[in-house]
Amino acid sequence: MSRRRQRLIQRRKTLGFSQEKLAFAVGVERSTVVRWEGGEREPRPWQRPKLARVLEVSLDELDEYLASQVNEEPDAERLVFALRNPAAVDLVTVAHLAERVQHLTAEYDTAPSASLLADAGHCHSxxxxxxxxxxxxRIRRELCISTAESATLMGQLVWDASQRRDHAVSVQYFDQAISAAREVRDPILEAHAQLRKGFVALYGTKNTREGLRLCNETAMVGRPASSVLTGLGFLHVGEAYAMLGERRACEGALGAAEESFARIHKDDEAFHMFSPTQFDRLAGSCYLFLGVNHRAEQILTRSARSLVRWRKSQSIVLGNLTLAYIRQGKLEEACGTLHEAIDLIEETRGGGGLNIAFTGGRELAPWRHEPWVQEISDRLFALMAT
Incomplete structure (x- = not known):
């Protein structure tokens, strides 16, 4: 049974750190902090001095915090009681659920979505x-926040696990998240769910004008609170314009995104959603849609090598880079990047990368009798079968 380090968690909260902010201060991923607090992993020897300094404790005291684990069963008992008597829910139970939502969210970028779906659905219910x-x-406010976070996660998981086909259920979850975020007037949570809803319109239902509207709204909602979400909104506005073939409007939106990212501060509440590779990732996609394939290749090549930690995103970039190569007749390069993309998709089962890989497979149809194309086709068929 998992044993959580409650004293470590309490020390973090006493100092006012979220898991994201502690991770940033120590120089690790948020998922690493989740595993430390969950008793699943020990800080490495070279990480301990910095973690102790950030938590303002000695190394001996840190060892005590790490050694002091509390079985989750008392929290589980409280949760069972609260579910039978919902009006009696207390803050301890609310905090337990919030930690569970954050743990599942931290797993999203590394674990196959289908493997998280059952646990995430149970937690969300x-x-x-x-x-x-x-x-x-306060209790209702905290539960509103957890509802928004878990509904957004569920929308992502359902869409990925369905290989980006189940648009309606995903949108229902995103709408639930937006409603909960508005109840507590949280622009960060609202803008994040709005952005994810925009992705469904852009890449799922292919309603580009609706995607453009939703991503514009993301930027407007996020602007007072987060340069990260404002920038992400404008990035996808640029992509929507690129899909529509409007290069000038696209480059204007990319410029607005770049300006927003330049204003990012580490205290931005959405800082954990930002990575320095995001601009190149989306700019490359934009030029691919605009048919400027040599420019797309340059940007996507740079981006692909910088995305080692974000496996699902890396598979999408490699898929797009494959398309840029094919459209320039660089078939040997396309073969290499498509195999790399499939390797990552086999690991993560990311729906976005999978769809782009299949597009690459279709665009290789004129060379389908070549052995190397047949090998790719076999790998794509195996993905489809599983």
Whole structure:
């Protein structure tokens, strides 16, 4: 049974750190902090001095925090009681669920979506039930936040696990997240769910004008609170314009995104959603849509090699780079990057990368009798079968 380091968690909260901010201060991923606190992993020897300094404790005290684990069973008992008596839910139970949502969210970029779906769905149903019965006040506010976060995660997982086919259910989850975020007037959570809803329009239903509207709205909602979400909104506005073939408007939106990213501060609440590779990733996609394939190749090549930690995103970039190569007749290069993309898709089962890989496979159809194309086709067929 998992044993969580409650004293370590409490020390972090006492100093006012979120998991994201502690991870940034120590120089690790948020998922690493989640695993430290969950008792799943030990800080490496070279990480301990910096972690101790950030938490303002001695190394001996840090060892005590790491050694002091509390079985999750008491929290589980509280949760069972709260689910049977929703109006009696307390802050300890709410915090337990919030940590669970954050843990699952941290796993999203590394684990196959289908493998997370059952746990995330179970957690979301618990959060939603308690939210529906919670009295006004702090408890309801905290449950609103968890509802928005878990609904956004569920929308992402359902869409990925369905290989970006189940648009309606995903949008229902994103709408639930937006509603919960608006209840507590949280522009970060609202803009994030709005952005994800925009992705469904852009890449799922192919309603580019609706995607453009939703991504513009993301930028407007996020602007007062987060340069990260404002920049991400403008990035996808640029991509929508590129899909429509409007290069000038696309480059204007990319410029607005770049300006927003230049204003990012580490205290931005959405800082964990930002990576320095995002601009190149989307700019490369834009030039691919605009048919400027040599420019897309330059940008995507640079981006692909910088995305080692973000496996699902890297598979999408490699898929797009494959398309840029094919459209320039660089078939040997296309073969290499498509195999790399498939390697990552086999690991993560990311729906975005999978769809682009199949597009690459279709564009290689004129060379289908070549042995190397047949090998790629076999790998894509195996992905489809599983």
């Amino acid at each position: 618990q959060v939603t039930l308690l939210h529906n019965f919670a009295p006004a006040g």
